[in-house]
Amino acid sequence: MNQLLIILSALLLVACASVAPVLPSDNHVAVNFQRPDAGAFIVMLPPEAELPELQPGLAPLKAQLHKQIKAAGYRVAMLDESNYATIWAQEVQAVGGIYDPVTGNPREAEFARALVALAQRVAAETKAVLILRPRLIMRTAKLTGAGAVWDGQQRRVPTLGLDGGSIRYDGNTQGVSVQLIALTSNGALALRTYGGASLPWRANLITKQNEFRPDLFDNDVEMSDAVALALGPLVSK
Numbered sequence: 517m518n519q520l521l522i523i524l525s526a527l528l529l530v531a532c533a534s535v536a537p538v539l540p541s542d543n544h545v546a547v548n549f550q551r552p553d554a555g556a557f558i559v560m561l562p563p564e565a566e567l568p569e570l571q572p573g574l575a576p577l578k579a580q581l582h583k584q585i586k587a588a589g590y591r592v593a594m595l596d597e598s599n600y601a602t603i604w605a606q607e608v609q610a611v612g613g614i615y616d617p618v619t620g621n622p623r624e625a626e627f628a629r630a631l632v633a634l635a636q637r638v639a640a641e642t643k644a645v646l647i648l649r650p651r652l653i654m655r656t657a658k659l660t661g662a663g664a665v666w667d668g669q670q671r672r673v674p675t676l677g678l679d680g681g682s683i684r685y686d687g688n689t690q691g692v693s694v695q696l697i698a699l700t701s702n703g704a705l706a707l708r709t710y711g712g713a714s715l716p717w718r719a720n721l722i723t724k725q726n727e728f729r730p731d732l733f734d735n736d737v738e739m740s741d742a743v744a745l746a747l748g749p750l751v752s753k
Contacts, residue, residue, distance in 0.1 A: 536547075537647075537666070537667075537668050537669050537712070538668065539663045539667070539668045539745070539748075540655075540666075540667045540668065540710045542708075542710070543708065543709045544704050544705070544707065544708040544709070545664075545706075545707055545709075545711060545749045546642075546704065546705060549706050549707065549749065551749075551750060551751075552590065552645045552646060554589040554590070555589065555590065555591060556590050556591070556645045557590070557591045557592075557593070557642065557643060557644045557645060557746055558585060558590050558591065558592045558593075558644055558645065558647075558648060559592075559593055559594070559595055559638055559639070559640045559642050559644040559646070559647050559648070560578075560581060560593070560594045560595065560647075560648045560649075560650060561591060561594075561595055561600055561634075561638075561648065561649045561650070562594060562595060562597045562600050563577050563581075563646065563650040563651060563652065564649075564650075564651045564652075565651070565652045566651060566652060566653040566654060567654065569716070569728060569732075570652040570653075570654075570692060572732070572733050573652050573692065573713075573732070573733040573739065574652065576651060576733055576736060577694065577739060577743065578594065578650060580736075580740050580743040581648070581650060581706045581743055581747075582594075584740075584743055584744060584747055584751060585685065585747070585750075585751070587751075588640070588747075588750070588751035593642075595638060597720040601722050601752055603634060603637060603638075604630070604634060607630040607631075607633045607634045607637070608630050610627075610630070610633065611626040611627075611629045611630045611633075612626060612747065613626065614626050614630060615677060616633040616697065630701065631649070631697075631699070631703075632703035633703070635647040635699035635700075635701075635703045636701070636702060636703045639700075639701035639702075640701075644701065644707060645700070645701055646698050646699065646701075646750075647698070647699045647700075647701075648696060648697070648698050648745075649697040649698075649699070650694060650695070650696050650697075651694070651695045651696075651697075651698070652692060652693070652694060652695075652713075653691075653692075653693055653695050654690045654691070654692060654716075655667055655690065655691055655693040655712070656688050656689075656690060656691075656692070657686060657688065657689050657690060657691035657711065657715065659673070659685040659686055659687050659688060659711070660685070660686070661684060662683065662684070662685065663685075663693030664685070664689055664691060664715055665712075666691045666693065666712045667691065667693045667710040667711055667712035667742075667745065668710070668711060668712055668745045669691070669693075669711065669712025669713070669741065669742065669745065670712075671691070671714065671715050671738075673685055673689075673711070673715060673718070673719060673740045674715060674718040674729060675718065675719045675720075675721065676718060676719070676721060676722060677720060677722040678721065683719075683721075685719075689717060690716065690717070691697075691712050691713070691714065691715050691716070692712075692713045692714045692715075692716055692732070692742075693710045693712050693713055694709060694710065694711045694713055694739075694743055694745070694746045695708070695709075695710055695743040695746070696708070696709050696711075696746040696747065698750065707749055707750065709745070709746045709747075709748065709749060710745070710746060711741070711742035711743060711744065711745025711746035711747075711748075712741075712742055712745065713738050713739055713741070713742035714732055714733070714735070714738045714739075714742075715729075716720075716729055716732055717729065718730055
């Protein structure tokens, strides 16, 4: 994983005023989207992680998605991983692959076609009204004062060596977010939303280095918050 530099102030300062978090501008909700009726059946594809370092977050992500979708009054189930791998491979083959055989670059149009076909197939077999594709990904976060803001979330930057002081951060870093794509039973895009979860880097003022947090996914509240943000259009009254 490429480590983003956190720009540290040379002086310990009182943190400046925080920027209020807002939902990301690239959230998408279809103009004709309507929340399903209570008791409707929703199928989740197995969650995926953009980077190997985010794999430990998949279990808490699954748990929070199940918990919050059920709490909203829906029935929910996750597609078996082996079954998903089989049918996804079939749909990828049907579109001729989702990576360019020469450059290795993603073929976005072919990926979209394969995902639509997968959603239609799963919906037809399960009678689900929505197919959800959850992922853990890295997103740009704006550093401000003692924290960072991104995807509707605000978190304090984990810092070692302050000795009771405070510090001001500026610039950009990366935050872990939940990305949720929801497709209707006919494969149309209903939602593409994001929810900020955690800041993966810890600033160590003693070693003057940034460290990947060993406790990144130990806090259930952070994942719960992120899932609630991503699920907002689906579960909010």
